Amino acid sequence: MVESKNGRWSQTGRVLAVAGLLALSGAAPATEQSQQRQQGRDANQAAKQQARSGKVDCRAENQKSNAECRQDKRDTKQEGRQEKRDTKY
Template identity: 70%
Template sequence: MSESRIGIWRRTVGTLTAVGLLALSGAALATDQSQQRQEGRDTNQSAKQDARSEKVDCRATNQQSNAACRQDKRETKQDGREEKRDIKY
């Protein structure tokens, strides 16, 4: 009778240990993804800010039309998006 209780106890402890390890590995994965998303958002926001200042500088220094400077802004933002994609993968 005591042998079967020991066997049940061992299986219970083994199962709980396995469940705990799986939970910890899932939490670590979520943390990595969270950090990647945050870094991607930061990159995207800085690209937007860079694009805004580039457009203002373009209009002030080159005396170009708004349309000509708008394309430069689009390209800068697109570069930021591509960098964000590289971070996430």
């Protein structure tokens, strides 16, 4: 009777070990995906900040009209969005 009890414990241990390995194997892609999302957010935020400062510089230097400065800002933000898309995939 003691042998069968030990057999059950070893079988239970194997099942738990396999379940643990399966759980850990699923965590790696989730972590990678979360890192990609974070990199995408960082790229997007950096583009927004760059667009803001670019527009302020443009208006301060008065080299272009406000509409042209606004278009430059839009283009910069669009480039950031594209960089975010490229990062995610």
